[in-house]
Every structure is written in C-alpha cells, then in structure tokens.
Amino acid sequence: MITLYDLKTLHTGTRRGISPHTWKVRFALRFKGIPYTLRCIEMGDIEATAKSIGALPTSKKADGSPQYTIPFIQDSKTGKVISDSFDIIEYLDITYPETISMIPKGTRLLQGYFGQAAYKIIATQIMPVSASLIPTPYHTQGMAEWFRITRPDFVKVSPEQEKEGWEKFRSELGEVARLMKETDVFAMGDRVSFADCVLFGQLMVLKFFWNEETTEWKEMMNWHGGRWGRLIAAYYNLPDVEVQPEDPSS
Amino acid sequence: MITLYDLKTLHTGTRRGISPHTWKVRFALRFKGIPYTLRCIEMGDIEATAKSIGALPTSKKADGSPQYTIPFIQDSKTGKVISDSFDIIEYLDITYPETISMIPKGTRLLQGYFGQAAYKIIATQIMPVSASLIPTPYHTQGMAEWFRITRPDFVKVSPEQEKEGWEKFRSELGEVARLMKETDVFAMGDRVSFADCVLFGQLMVLKFFWNEETTEWKEMMNWHGGRWGRLIAAYYNLPDVEVQPEDPSS
Numbered sequence: 001m002i003t004l005y006d007l008k009t010l011h012t013g014t015r016r017g018i019s020p021h022t023w024k025v026r027f028a029l030r031f032k033g034i035p036y037t038l039r040c041i042e043m044g045d046i047e048a049t050a051k052s053i054g055a056l057p058t059s060k061k062a063d064g065s066p067q068y069t070i071p072f073i074q075d076s077k078t079g080k081v082i083s084d085s086f087d088i089i090e091y092l093d094i095t096y097p098e099t100i101s102m103i104p105k106g107t108r109l110l111q112g113y114f115g116q117a118a119y120k121i122i123a124t125q126i127m128p129v130s131a132s133l134i135p136t137p138y139h140t141q142g143m144a145e146w147f148r149i150t151r152p153d154f155v156k157v158s159p160e161q162e163k164e165g166w167e168k169f170r171s172e173l174g175e176v177a178r179l180m181k182e183t184d185v186f187a188m189g190d191r192v193s194f195a196d197c198v199l200f201g202q203l204m205v206l207k208f209f210w211n212e213e214t215t216e217w218k219e220m221m222n223w224h225g226g227r228w229g230r231l232i233a234a235y236y237n238l239p240d241v242e243v244q245p246e247d248p249s250s
Numbered sequence: 251m252i253t254l255y256d257l258k259t260l261h262t263g264t265r266r267g268i269s270p271h272t273w274k275v276r277f278a279l280r281f282k283g284i285p286y287t288l289r290c291i292e293m294g295d296i297e298a299t300a301k302s303i304g305a306l307p308t309s310k311k312a313d314g315s316p317q318y319t320i321p322f323i324q325d326s327k328t329g330k331v332i333s334d335s336f337d338i339i340e341y342l343d344i345t346y347p348e349t350i351s352m353i354p355k356g357t358r359l360l361q362g363y364f365g366q367a368a369y370k371i372i373a374t375q376i377m378p379v380s381a382s383l384i385p386t387p388y389h390t391q392g393m394a395e396w397f398r399i400t401r402p403d404f405v406k407v408s409p410e411q412e413k414e415g416w417e418k419f420r421s422e423l424g425e426v427a428r429l430m431k432e433t434d435v436f437a438m439g440d441r442v443s444f445a446d447c448v449l450f451g452q453l454m455v456l457k458f459f460w461n462e463e464t465t466e467w468k469e470m471m472n473w474h475g476g477r478w479g480r481l482i483a484a485y486y487n488l489p490d491v492e493v494q495p496e497d498p499s500s
Binding site: 104106107108109110111112113114116117118120121175176179180187188189190191195 | 354356357358359360361362363364366367368370371425426429430437438439440441445
C-alpha cells in the first residue's frame with residue numbers, strides 16, 4: 001500500500017488535501033488504479049516526519065539548510081520512500097509498468113518543464129488570491145499561524161489585487177487552452193499524462209477554498225469552453241482508490 | 251522557395267540573424283532540408299512589409315492596435331504567408347510531411363508551452379545583459395536608435411546586474427538540462443523537436459554579440475556537460491539550406 005503525505009486541514013473525507021503537488025500524485029494514482037492512504041500532518045511536522053521515514057529534502061532553504069516538502073510517499077510493497085511529485089510519479093511509472101504511464105517516452109523534459117513553468121507562471125497568480133482568504137474555518141490553527149507568521153504580505157490583498165490575480169490566472173490558463181483542440185480533455189489530446197496532473201493539481205487546491213457551490217468554482221469550470229470541468233470530471237468518473245484512514249483526524 | 255523575414259544587421263552571410271524566433275525557423279528548415287532565403291528588413295519596416303505580402307499581426311499593442319512581428323514567411327510553392335514561429339513550423343510540418351516533424355503527435359501543447367515558458371523564464375534573464383551591449387558595431391543605425399528610444403532601461407545595466415543576469419540565465423538553462431539524460435542532444439532524447447528550435451534560438455541570438463572566439467560563448471558551450479555545444483553542432487553538421495541573396499545588404 002502507498003502512504004501519501006499531505007498537510008492537515010479540517011476538511012474530512014475526499015475533500016481533504018491542500019497541496020497542489022499532492023493532488024498531482026492523487027490524480028496519477030487514480031488513473032493508475034493504485035490504492036493509497038492519505039496521511040495528513042501539520043506544516044510544522046513535515047521535516048520530522050520526512051526524516052523519520054527517510055524521505056529526502058527536495059531543495060535548500062535560503063540559509064543553505066535542507067528543505068523538506070510535501071508530498072512524499074512510502075511504498076510498503078517495495079520499501080521505497082520518494083519525495084517530490086515529479087519523482088514520485090516517475091517512480092510509479094517505473095515500479096508499476098502495467099499502469100498508465102504519466103511520462104510517455106520522449107516527453108520527460110517537456111512534462112517536467114511544464115510542471116515547473118506552470119507553477120512559476122500560472123500558480124503564482126492565484127496564490128495571493130487564495131491566501132487572502134486565510135484564515136479559513138478549514139485551516140488548522142497551526143496552518144493559519146504559519147501563514148500569518150511566514151507570509152504576512154499574502155494575507156492582506158486589496159479587492160483590486162484579488163481581481164487582477166483572478167484575471168491573470170484565467171489568462172495564463174487560457175494560454176494552455178489555446179494550444180489544445182476544442183474537444184481535448186487532456187494535454188496530449190487523447191491520452192492522459194503528467195501535464196494533466198499539474199493542471200488538475202492547480203484546480204483542486206482551489207477547492208480548499210471554493211467548493212462546487214461557489215460562484216468562483218462554477219465560473220472556473222466554464223472557462224475556456226468548459227475544458228477544466230471536463231478534466232475534473234475525468235478524474236471523478238474513475239473508481240476512487242483512496243483508502244480512508246481508521247482515524248479520520250489523520 | 252521559402253522567403254523568411256528577419257531584422258537587418260551589419261553582419262553578413264550565415265552570421266546574419268538577430269531574432270531568436272527567426273532562428274527557431276532556420277533550425278527547423280535546416281533539419282527539414284527545405285531551402286530558404288533570409289530577407290532582412292529594418293525594425294521600422296516590419297509592419298509595412300508584413301502588410302505588403304499579407305502577413306497577419308501576432309498580437310496587440312498596449313493601445314489595442316495590431317502588432318506585427320518577425321518572423322513571417324512567404325512560401326512561393328503554396329502562395330501561403332504565415333506569421334509566428336510556432337505557426338510557421340507547424341505549417342512546415344503539415345505542408346512538407348516528408349520532412350522531420352518538429353511537433354510530434356500528442357506533443358503540440360507541451361511543445362508550444364515550452365516555447366512560451368522558456369521565453370518568459372529563460373530569455374528574459376539574458377535580455378538586459380545583451381541589450382547592455384547596445385549599440386554594437388553590427389547594429390544598423392535604425393536598430394540602435396530603436397533600442398535607445400524604446401528600451402532605455404535596458405541599455406544601461408550595472409556590472410552587478412549583468413553578472414546576475416548571466417547567472418540566472420545559466421541557472422534556468424540548468425533546469426532544462428536537469429530533465430535530460432547526460433548524453434541527450436535533443437529535448438525529446440533521440441529525436442529533434444520544436445523544443446530544440448526554442449533552445450537553439452535562444453543561444454544563436456547571443457551569437458549576434460558573442461562569436462565563437464569570445465569567453466562568453468566558449469563558456470556557454472561548456473555549461474551543463476557541454477550539451478548546448480552539442481545542440482549547436484547538430485545544426486552545423488547538417489547541410490546548409492540557406493540560399494544567399496544576390497544583394498548581400500538585404
């Protein structure tokens with residue numbers, strides 16, 4: 001069984017999940033049909049938890065010390081522990097070759113660069129908007145504190161900045177849509193790949209703030225000919241592979 | 251015969267060429283083995299020349315009026331005129347299907363997004379550095395004037411900003427290299443594609459300022475295990491398909 005680590009929130013059930021990078025892996029696991037348990041920890045516990053199971057850091061902090069990040073996975077079948085969403089998904093492709101490959105041959109650089117670039121170009125536009133909604137009733141106290149202390153510039157956004165953020169986010173997603181055919185569900189047209197994990201992750205993290213009933217979510221699902229709604233539907237139309245934990249608080 | 255439009259400089263022969271976007275098309279044409287003539291015009295003549303042959307604008311200016319850009323091509327075989335490097339290369343793939351396809355099936359979005367993102371993320375780092383070398387002895391007077399008038403903030407860059415620009419450029423290219431195998435020449439591994447046109451274009455435009463003998467160029471060719479040097483060599487190892495014009499000033 002795969003154990004996948006994410007950050008703890010007060011959302012429960014399948015609504016749990018706050019990291020766009022963890023949502024990439026959840027998308028891949030569902031398309032692959034590989035069962036997993038989501039284990040949710042506090043922001044302040046990432047480093048200790050990672051170290052306790054042997055998950056490697058993914059980058060360096062400004063002071064040069066190792067930076068541990070969500071997600072990481074532990075695979076009880078192989079005993080392997082892997083950090084970083086791209087590396088995790090590549091590991092799943094290699095370890096479970098009978099499942100759908102998310103990084104088709106020859107596309108490793110293009111897929112990986114899409115992930116990095118989409119995060120730099122698309123995700124940064126929506127971050128101040130979503131952070132302006134902090135603290136929400138669904139943040140744990142630890143997460144709300146972390147935002148207030150480490151990202152104080154995010155937490156206060158003017159209505160004009162919020163509107164501008166939304167418009168830029170929509171516009172950058174539009175650049176992606178412009179490169180797709182009208183009927184395409186996936187980035188590669190008729191087959192799913194890592195790029196879809198990335199786009200899905202970006203959208204799903206917004207569900208932390210905006211659920212199906214909000215105007216924001218409904219509008220997004222209709223942007224660019226409704227293609228993001230079709231991507232979300234493609235995920236939900238597949239059988240659920242998340243095994244709910246016995247302790248619902250974890 | 252394909253006529254490909256670029257900007258006029260005082261460089262002659264195969265050294266002509268200043269737009270990274272035109273270099274993408276020249277790379278594709280050489281790999282495809284399609285002969286072409288490079289026709290070089292002044293910056294101030296882009297719009298009139300484009301209109302005179304029916305080349306469409308590629309975007310809008312801040313005031314909403316149409317923006318005409320280099321490159322565009324005129325294909326005497328089909329009578330077609332196409333603007334925008336991506337659209338031109340896709341046109342060549344479709345019109346000359348017996349040549350190497352630069353946008354392999356299923357990769358259109360990934361290739362196109364790589365081109366856009368690499369320009370936003372990689373190219374912007376080196377632009378202030380190269381602009382700081384303006385005017386060079388190889389700029390026409392019109393081009394030097396254009397830079398002085400429209401990009402005055404570019405033209406004066408401090409030594410610290412120049413060093414920082416180089417480091418960021420190198421670092422962003424390193425992100426690409428990190429996704430490749432050590433021995434790969436091309437972005438897709440063993441086959442050439444549009445992403446290579448993009449990377450080649452970025453490097454070749456720097457040859458306007460730094461030729462093979464400069465420290466800058468030699469260092470770049472050795473970055474990241476020498477892979478950019480191998481990409482440049484892959485181009486030069488193919489037969490030249492540029493037909494030199496009878497009037498060397500055009």
